[in-house]
Amino acid sequence: MEFWQHLLAYLILAGAVFYLIRKFLWKPRKSKGCDAGDCNCH
Amino acid sequence: MSKDIKVALIGNPNTGKTSVFNRLTGLNQKVGNYPGITVEKKQGICKLPRGVRAHITDLPGTYSLNTTSLDESVAVEILLNRNAPDFPDLVVVISDVENLKRNLLLFTQIKDLRIPAILVINMADRMKRKGISVDVPELEKRLQTRVALVSTRKNTGIEELKAIIENYRCLSCQPCMDIASIDPPYFDRLRKAFPNEDLYKLWVVITQDVNFTPLQKKLPGGEKSFEIKSRQELKKLQHRETIRRYQLINDILKETYRVDLKAAKGLRAGIDRILTHRIFGYLIFFLILLTIFQAIFDWSGVPMDAIDAFFASASEWVKTSLPPGILTNLIAEGIIAGIGGIVIFIPQIAFLFFFIAILEESGYMSRVVFLMDRLMRPFGLSGKSVVPLMSGTACAIPAVMATRNIESWKERLITILVTPFMTCSARLPVYLIIIALVIPEGRFIGLSYQALALMILYLLGFVAAMVSAWALNRILKIPSRKFFMVEMPNYKIPLWKNVFYTVVEKTKSFVYGAGKIILAISIVLWFLGSNGFSEEFKNADRIVTERVKKQGFTTYSKNYIADNLDRYREALDEEGTTPLGPQRLADSLDARQQDLEARALSQEISSYRLEHSVIGKMGKLIEPMVQPLGYDWKIGIALITSFAAREVFVGTLATIYSVGSDEEETIKNRMAAEINEEKGEPLFNLASGISLLLFYAFAMQCMSTLAIVKRETNSWKWPMLQLGFMTTFAYLVALLAYQILS
Numbered sequence: 001m002e003f004w005q006h007l008l009a010y011l012i013l014a015g016a017v018f019y020l021i022r023k024f025l026w027k028p029r030k031s032k033g034c035d036a037g038d039c040n041c042h
Numbered sequence: 043m044s045k046d047i048k049v050a051l052i053g054n055p056n057t058g059k060t061s062v063f064n065r066l067t068g069l070n071q072k073v074g075n076y077p078g079i080t081v082e083k084k085q086g087i088c089k090l091p092r093g094v095r096a097h098i099t100d101l102p103g104t105y106s107l108n109t110t111s112l113d114e115s116v117a118v119e120i121l122l123n124r125n126a127p128d129f130p131d132l133v134v135v136i137s138d139v140e141n142l143k144r145n146l147l148l149f150t151q152i153k154d155l156r157i158p159a160i161l162v163i164n165m166a167d168r169m170k171r172k173g174i175s176v177d178v179p180e181l182e183k184r185l186q187t188r189v190a191l192v193s194t195r196k197n198t199g200i201e202e203l204k205a206i207i208e209n210y211r212c213l214s215c216q217p218c219m220d221i222a223s224i225d226p227p228y229f230d231r232l233r234k235a236f237p238n239e240d241l242y243k244l245w246v247v248i249t250q251d252v253n254f255t256p257l258q259k260k261l262p263g264g265e266k267s268f269e270i271k272s273r274q275e276l277k278k279l280q281h282r283e284t285i286r287r288y289q290l291i292n293d294i295l296k297e298t299y300r301v302d303l304k305a306a307k308g309l310r311a312g313i314d315r316i317l318t319h320r321i322f323g324y325l326i327f328f329l330i331l332l333t334i335f336q337a338i339f340d341w342s343g344v345p346m347d348a349i350d351a352f353f354a355s356a357s358e359w360v361k362t363s364l365p366p367g368i369l370t371n372l373i374a375e376g377i378i379a380g381i382g383g384i385v386i387f388i389p390q391i392a393f394l395f396f397f398i399a400i401l402e403e404s405g406y407m408s409r410v411v412f413l414m415d416r417l418m419r420p421f422g423l424s425g426k427s428v429v430p431l432m433s434g435t436a437c438a439i440p441a442v443m444a445t446r447n448i449e450s451w452k453e454r455l456i457t458i459l460v461t462p463f464m465t466c467s468a469r470l471p472v473y474l475i476i477i478a479l480v481i482p483e484g485r486f487i488g489l490s491y492q493a494l495a496l497m498i499l500y501l502l503g504f505v506a507a508m509v510s511a512w513a514l515n516r517i518l519k520i521p522s523r524k525f526f527m528v529e530m531p532n533y534k535i536p537l538w539k540n541v542f543y544t545v546v547e548k549t550k551s552f553v554y555g556a557g558k559i560i561l562a563i564s565i566v567l568w569f570l571g572s573n574g575f576s577e578e579f580k581n582a583d584r585i586v587t588e589r590v591k592k593q594g595f596t597t598y599s600k601n602y603i604a605d606n607l608d609r610y611r612e613a614l615d616e617e618g619t620t621p622l623g624p625q626r627l628a629d630s631l632d633a634r635q636q637d638l639e640a641r642a643l644s645q646e647i648s649s650y651r652l653e654h655s656v657i658g659k660m661g662k663l664i665e666p667m668v669q670p671l672g673y674d675w676k677i678g679i680a681l682i683t684s685f686a687a688r689e690v691f692v693g694t695l696a697t698i699y700s701v702g703s704d705e706e707e708t709i710k711n712r713m714a715a716e717i718n719e720e721k722g723e724p725l726f727n728l729a730s731g732i733s734l735l736l737f738y739a740f741a742m743q744c745m746s747t748l749a750i751v752k753r754e755t756n757s758w759k760w761p762m763l764q765l766g767f768m769t770t771f772a773y774l775v776a777l778l779a780y781q782i783l784s
Contacts, residue, residue: 005367012372013569016562023559024745 053136353382380564422515434464480731672730
């Protein structure tokens with residue numbers, strides 16, 4: 001039981017860290033033609 | 043004159059176009075007042091004074107030549123094809139006197155097609171009542187056309203209109219603007235590829251294809267190859283064209299169109315006069331704000347307490363029901379505490395957006411924009427800056443994006459830079475919890491101190507934005523043109539369905555948008571607070587137990603034990619158990635004291651462990667910086683994590699205090715129980731609370747806002763300046779406040 005608790009807890013931690021990195025540090029580029037100016041689609 | 047003439051009537055929906063058609067042709071048609079009644083081509087004959095017959099076509103209503111629907115496209119198609127049997131000799135553009143600015147966009151586009159066009163200003167009977175005056179000769183001169191003031195309701199101006207139609211050959215066909223100016227190289231290539239075609243007509247054909255594909259229009263000239271820009275690029279050029287046209291229209295109307303609210307009559311005008319009055323207008327706006335803040339505090343207390351208690355018991359339930367271990371602790375102390383820290387504010391945020399939605403739906407918000415324009419001018423802003431600033435009370439990100447409709451770059455830049463001072467909804471949780479902790483619950487003339495404090499903070503944000511704008515207006519040396527026009531909608535009873543949707547949508551976006559970040563940060567923080575590498579962390583049990591044995595409990599623990607014991611004794615007295623005998627009473631008190639001492643010891647161990655955990659070490663590192671502001675290392679950690687988003691502050695503290703406490707209490711109680719170890723007094727007192735409130739009022743604690751400012755200004759210079767200035771200013775103000783109050 002302790003093993004599974006540790007595994008699940010650290011998986012949750014990994015998910016949280018991954019989410020924060022994606023949110024603030026590394027963002028995938030948006031599609032071409034839409035990120036350059038005020039095309040009013042954002 | 044022998045030849046019959048073909049006349050096309052065109053205009054925005056709801057300008058009374060069909061009424062003008064009826065007056066000219068005498069045909070009896072039904073006229074409605076809902077948008078888009080004219081969806082098919084209608085024709086009639088009008089006899090002009092000298093016997094000339096005008097074949098009049100009533101074209102479907104359209105806002106511009108950039109069509110998006112089939113019926114709009116029908117109107118534009120007729121105007122583009124000079125060989126078509128319906129191609130008009132003259133276009134009569136019908137406009138509504140109250141919405142002239144919007145209507146003139148279509149007029150200038152038609153004029154640029156080099157078709158003779160005249161302007162009819164309909165609903166002229168409303169002018170006196172609305173305090174509107176139009177300088178017709180000047181307008182004719184600026185637009186190089188003839189203008190007819192018409193009232194189909196009173197049947198005035200129709201004969202003059204007929205005379206103008208009859209003399210249409212005298213009209214100038216000069217365009218209003220040079221379309222090539224929006225992108226000279228592109229239009230140069232276009233001109234070379236199609237030397238015999240009118241440039242603006244080509245442009246409209248090309249963009250018709252962009253906006254409305256089903257018609258599949260072909261460029262004149264058939265198979266000639268011409269490298270066409272992508273749809274996105276063409277759209278961008280279209281936006282540029284629209285901006286240029288509105289700049290031109292603003293310039294024209296500034297000289298020719300006046301609205302004097304003092305001269306306006308009628309119920310709406312009467313209400314407008316009061317709501318936009320120099321003194322009463324601001325007073326009413328101030329009273330409305332006060333009522334909103336009062337309601338936020340008074341109505342949301344019960345649901346907030348219920349939510350707080352629910353999360354406290356949920357945490358307790360998880361700890362007792364699930365098998366002990368790291369996952370159970372993570373759920374109880376990290377996840378539930380973190381989520382609880384944001385869900386608790388749903389009632390207050392919902393109430394805030396409920397009131398904002400009512401103000402918008404009723405039409406009052408436009409009056410606020412107009413009212414505030416007077417206030418904005420001396421600060422280098424315009425009434426248009428009010429919309430982003432008001433939006434900033436929800437979130438600075440859409441607010442910064444909303445500055446795109448401000449034509450002047452200087453005004454836009456200033457608005458972008460000062461908008462983050464406005465109290466956004468992310469600050470609300472921080473304000474609410476700190477106010478509840480440090481501002482007493484009393485009332486002043488029926489108004490709670492807490493509501494007043496919240497309102498002062500909102501005003502403080504607004505004042506900071508204004509003062510910064512004033513300074514920036516003097517510092518920034520950017521040449522700019524200034525003008526302001528706003529369309530005042532009619533007053534109406536709010537549509538409750540719309541209000542409901544706004545509240546649900548805004549609350550949902552707040553909870554889901556911020557909730558995910560808070561949850562992720564809460565999980566990371568819990569791990570950092572529950573793990574440590576130092577010997578002190580690993581041997582916390584032994585070290586604290588030995589210290590307590592040698593030196594006794596800390597002052598806080600002693601007070602905790604004494605207070606709880608007193609309460610227990612009082613409870614026994616009230617229950618009447620003392621008659622059982624002094625020995626039983628002493629035994630009972632003894633047992634209770636041992637229980638309390640065990641709890642206090644456990645709490646001291648948790649606290650010691652937290653202090654020596656990874657997060658504790660990080661907090662201690664920055665403590666010297668935040669100590670002069672009255673904060674401890676735990677608040678320091680919350681300040682850092684809330685740089686991601688302000689609302690993370692409460693979730694962070696809830697998680698940290700939850701890790702550092704064995705008691706399953708509500709967030710507010712946990713924070714209230716925190717003690718400043720140096721001074722032995724509550725950590726959240728008036729001085730530290732005010733200092734914290736002021737720090738959050740002025741600090742740029744939002745990564746997403748910085749990112750959006752970078753995108754909108756296309757440079758890191760402005761967001762970095764913003765960050766540096768706001769954070770330094772916030773630190774200094776908070777420092778000053780704490781040093782004065784403590």
